[in-house]
Amino acid sequence: MAAADHAVSAPDVAAAEPRRSTGPGLVFWCALGWIVALVAAAAFADLLPLPSPSDMDLLERRAAPSAEHWLGTDNLGRDVAARLVFGARTSLTVGLCAPLIGLVLGGAAGLLAGYFRGRVDTFVSGAVDVLLAFPPLVLALAVTAFLGQSLLNMTLILGFLGIPVFTRVARSATLALAQREFVTAARALGATHARILLHELLPNVALPLGAFLLVAVAVTIVVETILSFLGLGVPPPQASWGSMIGEGRESLDSAAWLAFTPAAVMFVTVLAFNLVGDTVRAITDPRRALRS
């Protein structure tokens, strides 16, 4: 929980420290490469030469890596590599779809609040404050526990939880942009509210929102892992990194790698999304463009 919320506060912190380097470096390309490879592996998991992720082989429990099982087997003799790849499918589906829900709904609300201000803004900002008062994990847990555990439910809930943060990002960007000359000019030319919102403001607000999207993906993957770890994620036997870590924790004294492997994969993935998001934000930061 701590980490999930930390990552939420990270962008504000990072935004204050613009990068000195001019272009994306090697680390950025490594991070991007990892993301592309992971997405490809998850998308084409069925075509990869992997054993089934749910077939148990009780004679070969906690086996060391071999030609048949690249990363060994878990407590029930299931192939770890296959479970990692299919777990990536779960994590990436939720991690990529949920922030899109938050982006669209939160972005729209923030755009309207920042443009019309007044009552609309008071209402939207108040609703955001209410939603942010609840620890996100608490809402997610309560709702998944009662609505039932499924990939769709989890995606919808985590998407809903992303709305307030996206609203804030879009609102503050719009507030600043709405004072600029091009908006005044458009208004003077007789443009309608809809035209100003969609043609003048949206393309400019889309940049900070898009950069934030990548960070939101990282946060969502962490929350998904935590939900699965607590036993409230996708129902078994479907693989997910969180449930793998949870099962591996039971044998931390005898086979620590069963918990460490999925945890490491999750860490690298989250780090990769944060790195790419940070770089994209630095590139699209208007303050940086003004300076250079």
Add this chain to the structure above:
Amino acid sequence: MASLVVRRLLYLLPVLFGVALLTFLIASLLPGDLATVLLGDQATPETLAALRHDLGLDRPILLRFAHWLGEVLQGDLGRSYRTGQTVVAAIAERLPVSIELMLLAQGAALVVAIPLAIACAVREGGRFDRIVTGAAFASLSVPSLLSAIVLIWLLAVQLQWLPATGYVPLGEDVAGNLRSLALPALTLAMGEWPALMRVLRSDMISTLKEDYIAMARAKGLRPARVLLVHALKPSSLTLVTVAGINIARLLGGAVVVETIFALPGIGRLLIGSIFTRDLVLLQGVVLFVGIAFVLVNLAVDMLYAVLDPRIRHGGS
């Protein structure tokens, strides 16, 4: 100052009302109401309807909300149907554990973050700064789940220095209590120090460029005095905000850490109420967590005004 407090409080009232409304709606609109939970498998439509009537669940939702809100305002959050304990008593029993964990974790995080941030800010862009800033960025990507299992494996399984589970109450054995909270607090601190370090570092860097710092240095004050007395306080505004948000959040219990280390705090209480479908308890705890978050944030805003005279006098 007084008007600032009043203004903030007036704004808070609708937010607190919204928190209460959302809490009530979550527990009311979810499928499976208290009657079905209480009767379980033996429920027939008739007994269900009778119990719903007894519990007042067949009344319109707005009426039920008004009734519930009235009780909440009198400090009555209801009773857990499982244990019969009042929700207020259950929270009061668990809260000290979460508060102690929060204080230890924040303390540890600040002890690491403040010296590192000052050292980085003094030599901005130096090798030490680059290493620490890089480490902080990487640490932000480490979920508490991961640091927890690494710490358990290293300090409890391999080195056997600290217990991985088993909470010892403070009243029984102070040393044992601290030992049982050491790993959870360390886990939380690992997630907190990077954000604290980063905000203090960047605020400190801009403070150190101010004229009055150059003046203090020119007067021949010792560098340590300039840093700790003249630069630290004006640089700590954002730090206070971030620490305040952390405190507000951790008051609601660290769900993951309390679960992994089996600590009887608010987070575990909440998870327990979810798994046992204890709706009244769930509702009460969620409301408490939400209100605590709003109020601690208010306190942080007030602290801001104390730390920075400009907010008290200028601005509005």
